Amino acid sequence: MENNITISPTTISFITTNKCSAACKNCCYGCSPQKKDRLSLGEMKDYIDQALDVYSTIKLLVLTGGECFTLGKDLNSIIKYGGERGLKVRVVTNAYWATTFEKAYSRLKGLVEVGLSELNISTGDDHQEWVPYDNIVCAIMSSLEQNIATAVNVETNSISEFNSKKLKEDYRLSEYFEKYKDKLIIIENVWMPFKVSTNNKLKDSLSNNTKEIPTCLKNRCVNLFSTITINPFNKMIACCGLTAEYTSYLNLGNAKKYSIKQLYEHQFDDFMKIWLYTEGPKKILDFIHEKSNTEYFDTSNWHLCQICAEIFQKEQNIEILQKYSSEIFTNVMLKYTLIRES
Amino acid sequence: MLKVNKHVTRVVAGAVSAGVLMPSCIPAGNYDDLLYIQDQQKRDLGQLAIPMQINLNSSQAAYIGFIQKLSEDIIKYPVIAKQFYNNPKSFMERYGYKGDINMDDDLLKLIIALGDDDINRAVKLGDAGLFIDLCSEKGLLNNRTELYASLRNQFDKQLSDLGLDLPPAEELQAGVALVLIITVLVVVAIVFTVTATETSMNVSGDGEQYAKNNMKQYITENNPVLYMWFMKQKGNDSFLLVDEYTERQVDGLILEIKGRNPKYFEKNSEMDFRNMLKLNAIMTK
Numbered sequence: 286m287e288n289n290i291t292i293s294p295t296t297i298s299f300i301t302t303n304k305c306s307a308a309c310k311n312c313c314y315g316c317s318p319q320k321k322d323r324l325s326l327g328e329m330k331d332y333i334d335q336a337l338d339v340y341s342t343i344k345l346l347v348l349t350g351g352e353c354f355t356l357g358k359d360l361n362s363i364i365k366y367g368g369e370r371g372l373k374v375r376v377v378t379n380a381y382w383a384t385t386f387e388k389a390y391s392r393l394k395g396l397v398e399v400g401l402s403e404l405n406i407s408t409g410d411d412h413q414e415w416v417p418y419d420n421i422v423c424a425i426m427s428s429l430e431q432n433i434a435t436a437v438n439v440e441t442n443s444i445s446e447f448n449s450k451k452l453k454e455d456y457r458l459s460e461y462f463e464k465y466k467d468k469l470i471i472i473e474n475v476w477m478p479f480k481v482s483t484n485n486k487l488k489d490s491l492s493n494n495t496k497e498i499p500t501c502l503k504n505r506c507v508n509l510f511s512t513i514t515i516n517p518f519n520k521m522i523a524c525c526g527l528t529a530e531y532t533s534y535l536n537l538g539n540a541k542k543y544s545i546k547q548l549y550e551h552q553f554d555d556f557m558k559i560w561l562y563t564e565g566p567k568k569i570l571d572f573i574h575e576k577s578n579t580e581y582f583d584t585s586n587w588h589l590c591q592i593c594a595e596i597f598q599k600e601q602n603i604e605i606l607q608k609y610s611s612e613i614f615t616n617v618m619l620k621y622t623l624i625r626e627s
Numbered sequence: 628m629l630k631v632n633k634h635v636t637r638v639v640a641g642a643v644s645a646g647v648l649m650p651s652c653i654p655a656g657n658y659d660d661l662l663y664i665q666d667q668q669k670r671d672l673g674q675l676a677i678p679m680q681i682n683l684n685s686s687q688a689a690y691i692g693f694i695q696k697l698s699e700d701i702i703k704y705p706v707i708a709k710q711f712y713n714n715p716k717s718f719m720e721r722y723g724y725k726g727d728i729n730m731d732d733d734l735l736k737l738i739i740a741l742g743d744d745d746i747n748r749a750v751k752l753g754d755a756g757l758f759i760d761l762c763s764e765k766g767l768l769n770n771r772t773e774l775y776a777s778l779r780n781q782f783d784k785q786l787s788d789l790g791l792d793l794p795p796a797e798e799l800q801a802g803v804a805l806v807l808i809i810t811v812l813v814v815v816a817i818v819f820t821v822t823a824t825e826t827s828m829n830v831s832g833d834g835e836q837y838a839k840n841n842m843k844q845y846i847t848e849n850n851p852v853l854y855m856w857f858m859k860q861k862g863n864d865s866f867l868l869v870d871e872y873t874e875r876q877v878d879g880l881i882l883e884i885k886g887r888n889p890k891y892f893e894k895n896s897e898m899d900f901r902n903m904l905k906l907n908a909i910m911t912k
Contacts (some may be wrong), residue, residue, distance in 0.1 A: 290691060504848040523673075537673040548673070557676035603676050614682040615728045618691065620851075622698035623737060627847065627857035 290618075291553050292510040292625055293340045297372075298347035298525065299329055299363075300516040305352040306381040307415030314516075316351040322517035323351075326359045328540075330366050335545040336513055337370055343513070349377035349405075351517070354392075361399050368400025375403040379416045383424035390427035397431050404428045409440030410447050418447075422457055429465040437471045504565040506589060509558055513549055515540055521548045523558060532597040556610060556617075557603075563621040566592040573602050576609045693722055701741055702858050708742030733851040736767045740852045750859045755871035758856055767852045794887065842869045877901055 302323035305316035324332075336343055346367035353360055353376055360376070367374045376396070383389035393404070408421045421437065428435040439449050449471050452458060462469065508524040515521050521537040522529040529535040534557065538548045552558050560569060567584065570592055574581050584592055596602050683690055700707040711718045712735060715728045730738070740746050740762060749757040762768050776795070846869070847854050856868045881901060884891050892900070 290695060505844075507844060521673075533670060533674045534676040535673075536670060539671040542671040551673060551675075554679050555673075555675040555677060556679055556682060560677070597676070607677050607681055610677050611682050612729065615694070615726075616730055616734055618694050619698060619728070619730075620734050620737075622695050623702065623734075623858070624847075624851070624854050626698065626702055627854040 290559075290622065290625075291550050293342040294336070294511060294513050294549065295342050296345040296347060296512040297333060297336050297343055298349065298512050298514045299324055299332070299353075300350060300514065301329070301348055301353045301356055301360075301363075302351040303517050304355050305350055305379070306355065307352070307379055307412060309411040309415065312411070314351065320351065323356070324515065324517055324519065326362055328519065329363050332513075332515055332540060332545055333367060333370055333372070337372075339546045340513075344371075344373060345375060346372040347375045347377065347512075352379055352381065354378050354382050361395055364396055364401050365399035373402040374400055375405055376401060377405040377407060378424075379408070379412050380406050380420045380424035381416045383420040383427065386423045386427055389420075389423040390430065393424075393427050393431055393433070397433060401433060403434040403436065405436045405438060407438050407440065408447070410445050411440060413447060418451070421452070422455060425452075425458060425469070426461060429461050429468055432468065435465075435469050437469075439471065504567065505563060506561045506565050506593065509562045510552075513545060521545070523552055532594065534597055534603075556614065557606065559621050560610075560613075560617050561593065563617050563624065565589065566596055569606070570596055572609070572613070573605050576605050577601075690724065693724065697722075701738060705742045705744060705747050708738050710742075712738045712742060733769075736769075736852045737854060739765075740767050740855045741858075746855070747859075750856060753860065753864055753867065755856065755867040756875075758868065759871060759875065762850075762852050768850050842873065846872050 300314065303314055303316045303320040304318065304323060305312070305320070306318060308317035308319075333346065346363075348360065348363065356363075364374045364376070380389075382392050393401070404424065406421055406424050408416070408418070425435055425437065437449075437452065439447070439452075452471060453462070506524070512525065513521065514523075514525055514529075519540045521540050523535040523537055534555070537552055540548060543551075566589060570584065571581070573579075573596065584595075587595075679691070697707075697711070701711060702708075712730075715730065716726075719725070719728065743761070743765065746758065746761045746765070749761055759768075779795070843857065843866070847857065853868065853872075857865050860868070881897065
């Protein structure tokens with residue numbers, strides 16, 4: 286469809302590989318050492334070129350996985366290429382390579398020299414079954430000492446045992462917290478369980494949970510329309526949430542068959558995505574209940590992506606939305622085009 | 628009693644939505660790995676859940692273009708915004724489009740603000756405080772009693788332990804805008820929950836802009852009328868609203884606490900409390 290309602294992306298992100306040094310039981314992509322799918326260096330360079338040719342708004346390259354450090358020298362090469370193309374470059378890692386401070390410093394030094402801007406480290410209960418906590422400490426110290434912006438993302442939910450307290454109280458890090466205030470951020474991010482056993486435990490705990498922020502404060506899905514994300518199968522996906530990988534509606538298509546521009550802009554032909562971006566899944570789920578005369582159920586402790594998945598999992602929901610969307614079409618489109626300007 | 632950990636500068640908790648910053652999340656159920664792989668191999672072009680064409684026949688293909696132009700004009704020219712909200716149906720008919728627009732409350736308030744001369748003047752002056760005052764006076768901020776009630780219930784125990792037995796919405800002191808204390812209420816509850824289990828964390832630095840963006844997202848989602856400020860104020864000045872809004876939330880809550888529990892700040896440092904709230908409010912989403 287010819288229109289000018291697109292929102293230009295600011296980030297290009299590669300889920301470079303589903304190979305990982307770990308095999309976390311709740312990994313949303315099911316990554317493990319046995320998996321071998323990956324983007325080649327040539328493919329990643331091509332996608333960067335295509336994206337930058339069309340969208341000058343892109344300023345950041347994110348390299349994640351799986352474990353992007355398993356790419357070896359290709360990781361250095363793609364960081365270098367991104368830097369040369371004027372992008373800031375972030376890598377997301379579990380820090381398995383940071384077995385000692387010296388090794389961590391040396392590995393990072395090679396990346397910093399070719400243009401690495403930011404290190405994101407993922408850790409938490411599941412990750413630490415595979416990657417020792419001390420690796421996280423070594424990675425943080427070696428990154429900060431090279432003046433790299435460092436984010437530690439602690440997987441957490443109400444039944445997590447590990448939390449950021451340990452990091453905060455670690456005597457090895459106290460000086461770094463003080464000295465590198467402007468470079469370090471630690472975030473507790475919701476980590477939803479993927480396996481039945483963990484999921485059931487969490488469900489039990491949710492009834493007494495007060496820590497999660499209520500869904501009523503989480504409205505729009507702003508993960509949409511900000512990033513070009515390409516997975517190891519050369520498929521572009523609409524967002525970074527797990528929902529995207531298991532919902533065909535959020536799979537934007539094959540980047541080997543269509544251009545980056547075609548795939549990215551095709552999603553704006555989907556009113557559903559514009560609706561999600563503008564009003565969020567909660568309102569859409571409420572709309573489905575209203576139109577189908579089905580009973581509302583409590584989603585107050587649900588993550589935004591859970592609500593989204595709930596919508597997409599049932600084909601009859603999509604049918605209802607298709608049938609009744611004309612009722613709110615103009616309202617949503619007008620709101621979308623207005624807030625797009627903010 | 629809330630004990631502010633002096634070594635803690637900020638606390639971030641819960642569902643921080645940060646796109647690619649944290650790509651490892653979020654299943655809703657238990658999926659079959661095989662389905663994932665199969666789906667990767669199936670489609671070359673993604674499937675559309677609600678194709679635009681469902682809502683637009685070929686003769687209406689220009690409709691999207693019209694809406695877009697309308698948005699631009701509404702933002703640019705207050706008089707257009709005024710004409711439009713006064714009678715959207717006839718406004719649309721002038722452009723050849725028939726039918727009603729069922730504008731929801733949020734959209735209507737935003738367009739009213741965009742057409743309001745006083746509010747436009749406040750934006751032009753770059754006066755975020757005046758902008759918030761005017762939006763409030765003109766009834767354009769959402770008075771979300773349901774949200775307040777829900778949060779008050781959800782964090783009842785934590786608030787009570789804090790000595791902050793916040794009243795039902797209808798009993799809030801006159802002059803305390805409900806909307807201004809909702810975020811802080813959440814922050815208090817979360818900070819308390821976190822400190823109670825000693826899971827505080829140190830967050831600093833580079834996340835400042837990220838944090839302000841989070842706060843921008845939060846305040847606009849809950850009060851879409853505030854989008855107006857960001858539509859018209861580009862660059863760093865746009866975040867004056869975030870600062871002003873945060874400040875007011877903190878003031879609002881402290882005022883409420885003083886009214887409800889005058890002795891609270893005899894036992895606790897108001898300055899520490901204020902600083903903790905301000906630092907955390909902008910980080911919480």
